Ligand SMILES: Nc1ncnc2c1ncn2[C@@H]1O[C@H](COP(=O)(O)OP(=O)(O)O)[C@@H](O)[C@H]1O
């Protein structure tokens with residue numbers, strides 16, 4: 429194999445280059461000459477010049493001496509630990525230097541903001557069995573938060589250009605899942621803030637459900653089986669429970685089977701414990717709690 433290709437494929441070589449660059453820039457930042465650094469660290473000037481050129485593989489002891497001479501942590505000299513930008517590397521270095529007693533506060537803040545909100549944005553997704561209130565409560569919540577209300581099933585129908593019934597008849601569950609996944613991803617790309625009503629059956633598509641939980645703040649709207657049934661019957665729509673003598677047994681079985689999945693939502697709200705308007709108020713509190721981001725460290 430040619431020498432150059434081998435060097436490029438060797439992650440150690442690029443690490444040494446990065447170490448060299450970090451050393452040079454750390455030294456430059458504090459106005460230290462190579463001679464100064466050699467004196468302060470005990471390494472020879474010639475060795476330092478090799479290291480800075482990316483041509484060396486220093487021992488941990490040497491690194492420790494260099495770091496001490498530069499008033500840095502050893503980790504600050506090491507190649508990026510997977511960070512994708514200088515800012516990320518700087519943030520990681522700052523975290524490493526943070527006194528332990530401040531670390532807990534900073535981690536708490538990071539969890540609530542950086543990690544949490546960057547992926548979930550200000551998106552709220554409502555999940556739950558039919559009659560939970562995803563549609564009715566979702567519209568009311570969106571109104572109160574001043575964000576759009578989007579129903580996944582409606583968006584699927586728009587994207588397909590036909591009714592859900594037609595889509596299922598022509599394409600079946602697999603096509604429905606493909607549409608749901610495409611529409612979900614588009615919503616996440618285009619809507620930083622929204623209330624999204626998921627179809628009750630979203631839990632059946634494992635990979636999509638994972639994406640849903642990861643890309644929005646999720647709230648499971650719970651109701652008693654009796655309320656699920658009466659609300660659905662009132663709407664004259666019996667999906668996914670067929671009208672039969674065993675309808676209530678079917679409903680309970682579906683609810684039981686889905687409870688572990690619905691239960692993974694970030695928050696749960698019992699909609700059976702109070703009337704609609706009170707439920708809207710509670711839901712708004714829950715949603716604002718999830719969106720609330722502490723900005724002061
Ligand atoms: N406390 C409550 N919480 C949610 N919905 C309620 C409540 N009380 C009555 N309802 C009614 O129950 C129905 C819930 O249906 P819907 O919003 O279509 O549920 P989903 O979209 O989850 O199937 C709505 O007509 C709503 O007005």
Ligand SMILES: O=C(O)C1=C[C@@H](OP(=O)(O)O)[C@@H](O)[C@H](O)C1
Pocket residue numbers: 556557558559562581626627628629630667668
């Ligand atoms: O719970 C379910 O299995 C289903 C719920 C419906 O969505 P909604 O809960 O939005 O009505 C729809 O996805 C389909 O009829 C299956």
Ligand SMILES: [Mg+2]
Pocket residue numbers: 562563564625
């Ligand atoms: Mg609905």
